């Protein structure tokens with residue numbers, strides 16, 4: 001089990017991670033989600049002893065990483081698939097790491113097999129595609145047959161077949177009773193892979209709950225309503241009527257209305273009473289990705305803006321009675337949070353616990369490449 005308590009990391013005046021407390025349980029895939037810059041990699045680096053916390057602690061099986069006896073056999077990690085010695089073959093790369101950690105050489109061929117790189121094991125890794133590099137990184141993490149595994153964005157650059165393979169591998173590792181902690185910024189991917197989710201935004205905890213609970217709490221239903229395109233007054237009349245009846249109405253960019261809080265038959269009845277003709281009245285579910293975006297929208301560091309001159313407007317106009325539904329219980333953090341005044345920045349120890357392999361070519365990986 002991984003256990004973080006009050007985990008905080010500052011780089012000068014920048015607080016990357018603030019007061020994180022969570023547990024990652026064995027036997028489950030735990031998804032670690034957050035927008036770009038949320039602090040996922042920083043947290044993983046602290047778990048692996050690569051960065052020292054400014055405050056708080058994080059342990060694996062009760063030990064800080066650097067105190068773990070024979071750490072490479074207990075913890076495996078894929079942090080950066082680009083850190084590699086490209087002149088070495090996949091097999092020599094893994095053999096070097098195995099020798100450093102006292103892992104028998106036969107384990108190298110086992111993991112090459114698991115990740116589907118046996119046929120290219122003698123090739124220099126600098127000729128590998130992005131996907132092959134990711135597979136080599138995963139092989140590195142598996143080398144010590146560890147009980148605890150951390151993967152930072154493991155599906156980066158993988159094609160759909162590769163993504164499915166990673167998903168199945170994660171699930172299998174968890175079913176063997178291992179602790180599997182996987183970061184991603186894609187909700188849709190995590191919804192299919194993880195049992196449990198830890199969501200952070202701007203370094204702060206926003207959700208820590210089973211995936212099913214997240215889905216249940218965040219899958220809101222809504223109705224899509226369309227009135228004849230040329231009859232704007234009719235649409236405005238309907239918006240008023242629906243809002244008066246307690247509906248939350250949002251005008252969508254394509255001219256349809258998105259209505260929350262009123263059943264379809266009620267909307268139909270209200271439209272009929274107001275003498276408004278409908279072209280469309282259909283039921284919909286907000287996707288999990290939308291719920292996640294809503295939850296983290298106040299915690300996004302890097303946001304594109306609309307080009308006003310090109311007429312590219314970001315947000316649809318809001319109309320009467322509308323308020324976007326909030327994700328239950330997890331309001332996004334406000335800007336300007338910070339650590340306790342005077343919190344010291346800790347020293348940063350050098351040297352990774354497990355050397356990371358890498359990828360080179362941006363060409364997409366195909367399974368045939370490995371044959």
Ligand SMILES: Nc1ncnc2c1ncn2[C@@H]1O[C@H](COP(=O)(O)OP(=O)(O)OP(=O)(O)O)[C@@H](O)[C@H]1O
Nearest residue numbers: 011014016034035036037038039040041042043185
């Ligand atoms: N060594 C560092 N020095 C200064 N700031 C840093 C350092 N490492 C990370 N940061 C900052 O801390 C914040 C969190 O970064 P981190 O890489 O942990 O986020 P992330 O969630 O992994 O993002 P991404 O999904 O883009 O990889 C970012 O604002 C980043 O710029």
